Structure formats: structure tokens, C-alpha cells
Amino acid sequence: xxFSVTAALLxxxxxxxxxxxxxxxxxxxxxxxxFALMWLVIALPLAGALILLAGGAIAxxxxxxxxxxxxxxxxxxxxxxxxxxxxxxWGRAEDDRSITQHLFTWIEAGRFDVGMDLLYDPLAxxxxxxxxxxxxxxxxYSIGYMEHDARRRRFxxxxxxxxxxxxxLVLSANYLGLFLGWExxxxxxxxxxxxWQHKPTAAAAAKKAFVINRVGDIGxxxxxxxxxVTFGTTAFAPISAAAEGASSATLNALGLxxxxxxxxxxxxxPLQAWLLDAMEGPTPVSALIHAATMVTAxxxxxxRSNFIFERAExxxxxxxxxxxxxxxxxxxxxCAKDDIKKALAGSTMSQIGYMMLGAGLGVAGYAFAIFHxxxxxxFKANMFLGAGSVMHAMDDDVDMRHxxxxxxxxxxxxxxxxxxxxxxxxxxxxSGFWSKDKIIETAFxxxxxxxxxxxxxxxxxxxxxxxxxxxxxxxNRRWAPEVHPHExxxxxxxxxxxxxxxxxxxxxLLLGDWIVTWLEPVVGVAEHHEPPIAPLVLTLIVTxxxxxxxATAWFLVGRQEVPREAPQEVSLATRAARADLYGDAxxxxxxxxxxxxxxxxxxxxxxxxxxxxxxxxxxSIAGLGGVxxxxxxxxxxxxxxxxxxxxLIVVLALLAVNLR
Amino acid sequence: MSLTPYIVLSAILFTIGCVGVxxxxxxxxxxxxxxxxxxxxxxxxxxxxxQHGNLDGQIAAFFVMVVAAAEVVVGLAxxxxxxxxxxxxxxxxxxxxxx
Numbered sequence: 001x002x003f004s005v006t007a008a009l010l011x012x013x014x015x016x017x018x019x020x021x022x023x024x025x026x027x028x029x030x031x032x033x034x035f036a037l038m039w040l041v042i043a044l045p046l047a048g049a050l051i052l053l054a055g056g057a058i059a060x061x062x063x064x065x066x067x068x069x070x071x072x073x074x075x076x077x078x079x080x081x082x083x084x085x086x087x088x089x090w091g092r093a094e095d096d097r098s099i100t101q102h103l104f105t106w107i108e109a110g111r112f113d114v115g116m117d118l119l120y121d122p123l124a125x126x127x128x129x130x131x132x133x134x135x136x137x138x139x140x141y142s143i144g145y146m147e148h149d150a151r152r153r154r155f156x157x158x159x160x161x162x163x164x165x166x167x168x169l170v171l172s173a174n175y176l177g178l179f180l181g182w183e184x185x186x187x188x189x190x191x192x193x194x195x196w197q198h199k200p201t202a203a204a205a206a207k208k209a210f211v212i213n214r215v216g217d218i219g220x221x222x223x224x225x226x227x228x229v230t231f232g233t234t235a236f237a238p239i240s241a242a243a244e245g246a247s248s249a250t251l252n253a254l255g256l257x258x259x260x261x262x263x264x265x266x267x268x269x270p271l272q273a274w275l276l277d278a279m280e281g282p283t284p285v286s287a288l289i290h291a292a293t294m295v296t297a298x299x300x301x302x303x304r305s306n307f308i309f310e311r312a313e314x315x316x317x318x319x320x321x322x323x324x325x326x327x328x329x330x331x332x333x334x335c336a337k338d339d340i341k342k343a344l345a346g347s348t349m350s351q352i353g354y355m356m357l358g359a360g361l362g363v364a365g366y367a368f369a370i371f372h373x374x375x376x377x378x379f380k381a382n383m384f385l386g387a388g389s390v391m392h393a394m395d396d397d398v399d400m401r402h403x404x405x406x407x408x409x410x411x412x413x414x415x416x417x418x419x420x421x422x423x424x425x426x427x428x429x430x431s432g433f434w435s436k437d438k439i440i441e442t443a444f445x446x447x448x449x450x451x452x453x454x455x456x457x458x459x460x461x462x463x464x465x466x467x468x469x470x471x472x473x474x475x476n477r478r479w480a481p482e483v484h485p486h487e488x489x490x491x492x493x494x495x496x497x498x499x500x501x502x503x504x505x506x507x508x509l510l511l512g513d514w515i516v517t518w519l520e521p522v523v524g525v526a527e528h529h530e531p532p533i534a535p536l537v538l539t540l541i542v543t544x545x546x547x548x549x550x551a552t553a554w555f556l557v558g559r560q561e562v563p564r565e566a567p568q569e570v571s572l573a574t575r576a577a578r579a580d581l582y583g584d585a586x587x588x589x590x591x592x593x594x595x596x597x598x599x600x601x602x603x604x605x606x607x608x609x610x611x612x613x614x615x616x617x618x619x620s621i622a623g624l625g626g627v628x629x630x631x632x633x634x635x636x637x638x639x640x641x642x643x644x645x646x647x648l649i650v651v652l653a654l655l656a657v658n659l660r
Numbered sequence: 661m662s663l664t665p666y667i668v669l670s671a672i673l674f675t676i677g678c679v680g681v682x683x684x685x686x687x688x689x690x691x692x693x694x695x696x697x698x699x700x701x702x703x704x705x706x707x708x709x710x711q712h713g714n715l716d717g718q719i720a721a722f723f724v725m726v727v728a729a730a731e732v733v734v735g736l737a738x739x740x741x742x743x744x745x746x747x748x749x750x751x752x753x754x755x756x757x758x759x
Binding site for chain 2: 636640641
């Protein structure tokens with residue numbers, strides 16, 4: 001009770017200062033009208049997951065036949081509610097766009113009081129639209145993609161579970177609820193990567209993702225504890241008001257811990273190694289979880305915690321460093337992969353690096369990070385689903401060296417994929433052009449080196465995406481004669497078309513700086529600086545660099561015959577990129593082997609020293625028993641004699657004592 | 661009247677019983693020797709009660725009798741069971757419980 005009063009006081013105090021430093025304080029209004037349905041957004045897919053996963057025992061036949069439709073309907077229902085809320089939120093006054101709904105008291109133990117509270121504000125609204133929108137499309141696509149899978153009901157159950165957890169993540173009004181969703185998406189990701197668990201590689205990839213994510217989760221959970229110790233609460237609103245008063249060391253620690261969590265979930269260096277293996281999951285999963293939504297949770301976390309990062313300079317710098325390293329790291333990996341999904345995964349890693357870069361640049365970059373997150377959600381989901389459609393056509397072959405000249409065979413997939421491709425490389429006018437350009441521009445304003453790295457990344461992105469495009473849809477035909485590529489059914493191509501349209505038109509969000517204004521209540525107003533390079537010139541430079549990347553790819557890949565087998569005589573750099581820049585080897589050397597060695601040493605010590613002591617003690621007692629038991633002769637009269645002797649000794653002893 | 665002869669008799673009886681227990685093989689005889697020892701101690705108890713002029717020793721003797729009666733019941737039953745199963749009443753034959 002005392003705490004909630006303090007929190008309210010803090011919030012009130014913060015409200016007066018809300019202009020201070022330009023970092024907004026969250027002061028949510030209570031949900032009413034259409035916002036009262038907020039809980040349904042999460043509850044619908046959660047109910048779907050429960051029915052699909054637990055209902056198999058009750059009505060297996062019906063769920064087998066209708067389960068996928070139920071799963072799709074719950075996701076679509078969430079989308080409808082999200083859209084209604086979005087429109088309603090748009091209609092409200094700009095400083096009144098933060099709405100909270102208290103569902104129930106979750107944990108109440110002394111001063112520790114956590115409510116199951118939801119917070120709907122412009123940031124959450126955008127995420128809701130992305131998750132439920134792209135999520136629904138991917139549900140529809142999965143109906144076709146998983147048609148011949150015997151466990152389709154379970155697949156949709158997991159997908160629903162994921163959507164519910166992801167919505168919990170972005171709707172929660174406190175860090176503990178966010179963590180609940182955070183772990184929920186981790187679980188769903190684990191289940192879905194390992195969905196084809198009969199493949200040992202899939203099972204191993206699922207485990208790997210889970211374990212590496214746990215490392216990040218340590219950061220998250222310690223951060224939550226630190227939040228509670230410092231502020232006495234884990235809710236965003238009171239923390240955003242009280243963060244002003246915290247020491248800079250605490251804020252930096254919080255920022256770095258949150259960054260660790262974000263690195264795990266968003267596959268940022270050094271916790272990046274799991275994302276490439278995560279491609280073992282079904283392709284819609286890669287599109288939904290490992291491209292469009294879950295992996296961007298780290299970006300959400302940082303933007304949501306802007307009230308911490310804005311006051312923690314070291315942590316913010318670390319975000320930029322991590323982002324720059326990752327955006328180049330992922331891009332380099334993407335250049336050498338022949339597996340279409342892994343090339344896209346490297347690209348995802350790199351693009352999330354861009355988002356993190358935007359988030360690390362502070363107030364000026366938050367909106368663009370989220371903008372790029374949205375456009376990336378569109379075009380990357382589009383391309384992953386496109387890749388799934390190509391795999392569908394090619395009998396689940398993922399090796400691009402077995403593709404080639406597919407644009408005639410799968411025309412719709414090709415066209416939609418091309419839209420995503422043009423968007424990601426930043427072809428003028430397409431969504432990625434606007435979003436990436438803005439991040440590069442902001443990066444140049446912050447630091448020329450960071451800007452240059454981002455610019456280089458854009459060039460490399462253009463290279464590897466063009467390579468992917470050429471190897472898949474153009475160049476010489478390399479498929480085996482028994483493969484008959486065919487276009488996917490409507491249920492798969494329609495989502496592709498919608499996503500392709502969004503990839504093209506996503507840039508509209510920037511029209512009149514709409515998204516910047518929209519997010520201002522959450523992240524604050526950026527001070528306007530005169531950019532060191534005029535935006536138009538920079539755009540021109542970026543476009544030139546992109547053109548250079550495309551041209552390089554054309555000269556290296558498009559001009560000549562692509563061999564069906566990957567050449568083995570390659571440069572050191574290619575070899576390194578093929579091996580994921582030795583990410584696994586580094587983990588192996590730095591973590592796994594020392595871990596295995598220390599575990600071996602400990603277990604050895606346990607066996608030799610501790611077990612040895614105990615076992616030798618018991619063995620010697622057993623040996624003594626072996627000697628002494630010879631006294632038990634079974635000869636009754638000898639027992640009687642020893643009894644007598646004992647009595648005599650006692651009597652004599654007593655006499656000796658008494659007589660003295 | 662000197663009580664010494666009673667004590668001496670008690671000691672002699674106890675010794676006879678003791679030697680009997682240690683040397684005889686027949687379980688019945690061993691049992692009888694045990695009874696002899698108990699009664700020897702009873703005699704000693706009664707003698708001391710007389711010597712001290714109170715009834716403590718006599719009461720103790722009663723207790724011993726009761727215990728002895730109970731012991732006879734259980735003991736004889738055991739001996740009989742052993743005899744039935746082994747066709748022998750020798751205490752040396754009942755030697756299964758050993759190392």
C-alpha cells in the first residue's frame with residue numbers, strides 16, 4: 001500500500017517535470033469504450049492456443065478439420081480489435097494517447113505489488129497492428145504451407161501461443177508482464193523451431209535458440225530486480241517519472257542489462273548465433289517469429305525503456321556499438337550463404353542491427369527504428385514467405401544453387417519477392433528506402449563513422465540481396481530434371497500479394513513525418529540539428545552505394561553460369577562468412593569448452609573426492625563388520641558365556657569402585 | 661538369626677543354574693537352569709528384605725515371579741516350535757542365525 005502511494009506521488013511529481021529534458025513521462029488514462037476490449041487482443045489467440053493444444057484429447061476429429069481455421073480466426077479477431085483501437089487512438093488528443101487497463105492483481109507480497117496491467121499507447125498500437133496484421137497473413141499462408149503436415153493443428157496452436165505471448169510483451173504496462181510475454185515468445189520460438197523434431201538438426205537448433213536466449217534473459221531478469229530495488233516497482237509509468245532521480249551508475253547498469261536481454265532476443269552480437277540455426281523451423285515461423293516480430297522485441301524493449309537509455313550514455317553507446325557490429329556481421333554472413341533461408345536470416349540480423357542503431361541514437365532515432373521495424377516486418381515477412389513458396393515449388397530444397405531461372409515457373413512469387421527485394425535494398429520509393437535512409441541520415445548526424453558503417457551495410461545488403469535474387473529467379477536453370485516447379489495455391493500467394501503491397505507502400509508512414517509525430521508522446525521530441533550532409537545529397541550517396549552493391553552482384557553472380565555445387569576453392573573471407581564468421585566456434589571456445597571442462601572437473605571432483613570419502617568410509621565400516629560378524633557363531637551357549645563374562649566385569653568394576 | 665546361610669544357598673543355586681545354562685545342550689534343561697537362577701535371586705531378594713526389615717525385596721521377588729511365569733509361557737512355546745521343526749531340542753542345533 002505504501003508503495004502505490006509513493007508511486008502515485010512520484011508520478012504526480014514527474015508530471016510537473018514532464019517537459020524536463022524532453023523525456024516524456026507515461027501518464028495513462030483508464031481504458032473505456034473500445035479500449036475496454038484491450039484484454040481480448042491477448043485473450044483471443046491465447047484461447048485459440050489452449051483449445052488447439054489441449055482440445056486434441058476431447059475433439060480430435062473436429063480440430064483436425066477446423067483447427068487451422070480457428071487459429072487463423074483468433075489472430076484475425078485480434079487484428080480487428082487492434083484496428084478499431086488504433087483508429088480510436090488516432091481520434092484522441094495527442095497528449096491523451098496513453099491508455100491503461102487493469103485486469104487483476106498478479107502478485108501481491110508485502111511491498112511487491114504487480115498488477116496484470118496493459119498499456120496501450122502509440123508505440124504499442126503500431127506493434128499491435130504489425131503483430132496481428134502480419135501474424136494473421138502468416139496464419140492464412142500457413143494453411144496452405146502446412147496442408148500436408150500431420151501435426152497442423154499443433155502448429156496453429158503454437159502460432160496462436162506465440163501471437164498471444166508477443167501481444168502480452170508489447171501490451172504489458174510493467175516489466176514483469178513484459179517478461180512474461182518475453183519468455184512466452186521464447187517458448188513458442190523453441191517449440192516452433194523444433195516443430196519437425198524428428199530432424200536432429202531441428203531439435204538441436206531449438207535447444208540452441210533456447211539456451212542462448214536464456215543468457216539474454218539473465219540480463220532481463222536482473223534488470224527487473226534492479227528496477228524493483230531502485231524504484232520499488234516494475235511498472236513503466238512510475239519508473240518513467242522517477243528515473244530522473246536515479247544515479248547514473250544505476251541507470252547505466254539497467255541500460256546494459258536491458259541491452260543484454262535485447263541482444264539475446266534480437267540475435268545481436270554476441271548472442272547472434274542462434275538465429276541462423278533457427279531457420280530449421282517451418283518457413284512461416286521464420287517469417288513471423290524470426291523476421292517480422294519476435295526478433296524485433298529487443299528493439300521494442302529499448303525504445304520502450306527510452307526513459308532509461310536517454311539518461312544512460314554508456315548504455316546507449318553500447319547499443320550503437322552492438323548495432324553497428326551486428327549490421328555488418330549479418331550482412332557479411334548473408335553474402336556467402338547458399339541456403340536461401342540462411343541468407344535471409346543473415347539479412348534479418350543485419351536489418352535488426354539497423355533498428356538497434358536507430359534505437360541507440362536516442363530521441364532522434366527511436367521513431368525511425370520503429371519505422372524500419374515496421375517496413376522490415378512487411379518486406380522480410382514477404383520475402384520469407386516467398387522463399388517458402390519457392391521451397392514449396394522446389395520440393396523443400398533450400399539450396400539456391402539448385403534454383404535458377406525460376407521467374408517463369410513461379411511468376412506471382414517472383415513478382416511479390418521482387419517487391420520485397422526492392423524494398424530491402426532501398427530502391428527509391430519503396431518502403432525500405434525511406435526507413436533505412438532515415439537511419440543512415442540520423443547516424444551521420446550522430447557520428448560520421450557510425451554513419452559510414454551504416455552506409456557500407458546498405459551497400460552489402462544490396463549485394464547479397466541481389467545475389468539471392470539472381471541465383472533464385474535468374475541465371476541458368478540448375479534444378480534436377482525430376483523437379484517440377486509450380487506456383488503455390490491462392491491461400492499462399494494472396495498473403496504474399498498483401499505483404500508485397502505493404503512493402504511498396506510502407507513508406508507512406510513517413511508522409512509528413514507522420515510516424516515521428518505519432519511516436520512523440522512516447523519517445524519525446526527530437527531537437528532539430530542541422531545535418532552535416534544535406535539529406536538529399538546523402539540520399540543520393542546511399543542510392544549510389546546501393547547501385548554499386550547491385551552492380552557488384554551482377555558482375556560476380558548474374559553475368560556468368562552459377563555452378564550447381566558450391567566452389568570449394570574460395571577466399572578466406574568467403575570461408576569465414578560461410579562459417580557464420582565463426583560465431584559458433586567463438587562460442588565454443590569461449591563458453592562451451594570452458595563450461596564442459598569445468599563441469600568435467602567438478603563431476604570428477606565429486607566422483608573422486610566427495611564420493612571417494614563417503615564410499616571409503618562406508619567400505620571400511622563394511623570391512624570391519626565383515627571381521628566382527630565372525631563373533632556371531634550361532635552357538636547359543638557361547639553367547640551366554642559372553643553375557644556372563646560381561647556381567648562379571650560389570651560387577652567387578654562396581655565392586656572395585658565401591659570398595660575403594 | 662544369621663541370614664548368611666540363605667545368601668550362601670542363593671549363591672550356590674545361582675551358580676548351579678549358571679553352570680547348567682552354559683554346559684547343558686537340552687533346551688528344556690537350560691530353561692530349568694534359568695528358572696533356578698531366577699529363584700536363587702528371589703531367595704536373595706527375600707533374604708535382603710528380611711535383613712532390612714521392609715517389603716521392597718519381597719515385592720521385587722513377586723515381580724520376578726511374574727516375569728518368570730511369562731517367560732516360561734513364551735520360552736516353552738519357542739522350544740516346542742523349534743522341536744517340531746528340527747526334531748531336536750538341543751540349543752546347539754538352533755544355530756541358523758549366524759554370520
